[in-house]
Amino acid sequence: MKVDLRGVGQNIQDHTYLGVSYELNPNDTHETYDLMHNPEFAAEAERLHSKVCISFAYFPFTSATSDAPALIKKAAESVDMLKRSGKLKPGQADILNKQIQTFKDDMLPDLEIIAFPGYFTTVTAPEAAKSYVTILIVLNHPLSHGTIYL
Structure with a gap:
């Protein structure tokens, strides 16, 4: 079927x-x-x-490496660049933003x-x-x- x-x-x-x-x-x-x-x-x-x-x-992620803050910042910049490109499908920007926030939250x-x-x-x-x-x-x-x- x-x-x-x-x-x-x-x-x-x-x-x-x-x-x-x-x-x-x-x-x-x-x-x-x-x-x-x-x-x-x-x-x-x-x-x-x-x-x-x-x-x-x-x-x-922040407990895995002391480089985590710099890596999270770089990931956030990549997400911002994708958002500005206009290539993201509806909802993708929201998902990526939530993932960046998850990386920043030491309780997740x-x-x-x-x-x-x-x-x-x-x-x-x-x-x-x-x-x-x-x-x-x-x-x-x-x-x-x-x-x-x-």
């Missing part, structure tokens, strides 16, 4: 992230998501509806750290029968926006 819904695929934001995976000591027992590569374990996990424990931490999280019990690095593949933990850093409010068309 095909449905034409206005606005679908517009104003897409991708939450950019960087992940680093670490191999865990093979002499210790680890129950990580990597065990899902074993069909028997995966079937039992599905049967039990087991949950993977993931740790999250959120923090403001802009960045996220995730500790994932498994291999979550996209550049390489995990080695079979090994266990991993991956640390990810995620930008929650990127200024870039895009469009997806089918």
